[in-house]
Amino acid sequence: MIQHVVMDMDGVLYRGDHPLPGAVDTLNALWTRGVRVAFLTNNASRHREELAARLSRLGFACAAGDVWGSAYIAALYLSHHAPGARVFLVGTAGMRREMEEAGIAVVPTHEGATHVVAGLDMTITYEKLSHAHYAICNGAAFIATNLDATFPDGPTTTTPGGGALVAALTTSTGVTPLVMGKPEPAGLSLIAASWGVTADDMAVVGDRLDTDIAAANAFGCLSVLVLTGVSTRAEAERAGAAEKPGVVLESLVDLPAVLEGRCRANSALDDPNQAQGGLSIA
Ligand SMILES: [Mg+2]
Structure with a gap:
């Protein structure tokens, strides 16, 4: 039985301000059975305490x-790989707090910056972008918390996401950032290390093929798509190997059966008998 699960949040546990049906009970059942659960989100604008x-x-x-936001992942990455880093941030107060708690020095301008960390920043200015641009042009390493194009600000509306600001800097400097968030597997790697387990012992549950499932497949663990969010069964059927889910579930409620090995991975997704039921396997 798989005892370590990494879950995406929006579209898996809740939509908007409403928990998805059965999601709270499923989480409680997993915890009761001793399953360890980490919540992994590309959201870089909030500190873990706010997300929790x-x-x-x-x-x-x-x-x-239990909560791993991409700002925290960037902070951990820097503390492991670049102790002594001096970081210019394009980001929020929550991102700054993650950096400072990890012992990362945050600098107010490009001067002396060894790294630029960029993500969603609701108070972005041309001046701030220019400091990040100068720093990268002067050789500072460029790290993006995530490349999310949009940020949901309502049930049907979005605003520019962290990826939109990162794209401005990629365009102006010609430098491609190292990305911390999904679909890159950096977060999964750090979570696995914190648990002391390998990819074989883990499952990742998400609602997006291009982020959650791609990250899980890149890391090499079981990837579980739930159909309560963005990606559809038809998209899962069409997906190439990099974004092909190991398992497709109608909702999180079916997850315990997968973890207990009561349904198989890697059988045919297009089997009509499987596709009718609540469980289907890619
Ligand atoms: Mg999601």
Whole structure:
């Protein structure tokens, strides 16, 4: 039985301000059985405590230590790989707090910056972009928390995401960033290390083929697509190997059966008998 699960949040546990049917009970059942659960999100604008508080308000009783946002992942990455880094941030107060708690020095301008970390920043200015641009042109390493094109600001509307700001800097400098968020597997790698397990012992659950499933496949663990969010069964059927889910579920409620090995991975997704039921396997 798989005892370590990494979950995406929006589209897996909740949509908007509403938990998905059965999701709270499923999480509680997993915890009762001793399954360890980490919540991995590309959201870089909020500190882990804010992300955990939101989950708790929705009924998912998690701790801040269970939540891995891409700002935290960037901070951990820097503390492991670049101790002594001096970072110019394009990001929010939550991102700054993650850096400072990891012991990363945040600098106010491009001067002396060894790294630029860029993500969603609702107070972006041309001056801030220019400092990031100068730093990268002067040789600072360029790290993106995520490449999300949009940020959902309502049930049907979006605003520019962190990826849109990263794209401005990629265009102006010609430098491609190292990306911390999904679909890159950096976050999964750090979570696995914190648990002391390998990819074989883990499953990743998400609602997007191009981020959640791609990251899981790149890392080499079981990838589970739930159909309660963005990606559809038809898209899963059409997906190439990099984004092909190992398992497709109608909802999170079916996850315990997968973890217990009561359904197989890697059988045909297009088997009509499988596709009719709540469980189907890619
Ligand atoms: Mg999602």
